[in-house]
Every structure is written in C-alpha cells, then in structure tokens.
Amino acid sequence: MILKExxxxxxxxxTFLEVFVSLRTNQCNVFLHSKADExxxxxxAHAMLRALNEFENVLKRVVTDQDMKDKRLKK
Numbered sequence: 001m002i003l004k005e006x007x008x009x010x011x012x013x014x015t016f017l018e019v020f021v022s023l024r025t026n027q028c029n030v031f032l033h034s035k036a037d038e039x040x041x042x043x044x045a046h047a048m049l050r051a052l053n054e055f056e057n058v059l060k061r062v063v064t065d066q067d068m069k070d071k072r073l074k075k
Contacts, residue, residue, distance in 0.1 A: 004066035007059040024052055
C-alpha cells in the first residue's frame, strides 16, 4: 500500500518529475515522428503514455483519498 507521504514525496521530487517529463516527451516524440507504416511503434508509445498517466494518477489518488479520509475523521 502506498502511503500519502510517500506519494507526495515522489510528486514533489525534482529528479522524479524530470525523469517523468523526459519519458513522456520521448514517447510523444516517438508517436509524432513515426512513419505512416509504423503502427506498432505508435501503439507502443501510446501504451507507454497511458501507463505513465495511470502511474501519476495513482499517486495523486492516494493523496486525495487520504485527504478525504482525514477530513471525515475530523468531523
């Protein structure tokens, strides 16, 4: 189970974010600069972008979910 603080630390870590942006940029470039017949290449880039987005969303969801739980407990 991912803890809120671990997720927040990753989402605020400059090195992590730079790597994440670099991966996204590389995959976008693969997608944009592929030739018309390189369907598999585009599909792989698309799959990688979707995975990166899901990874980021999971981290953000951990933080949001815990914030909501904390607010409910305070009531």
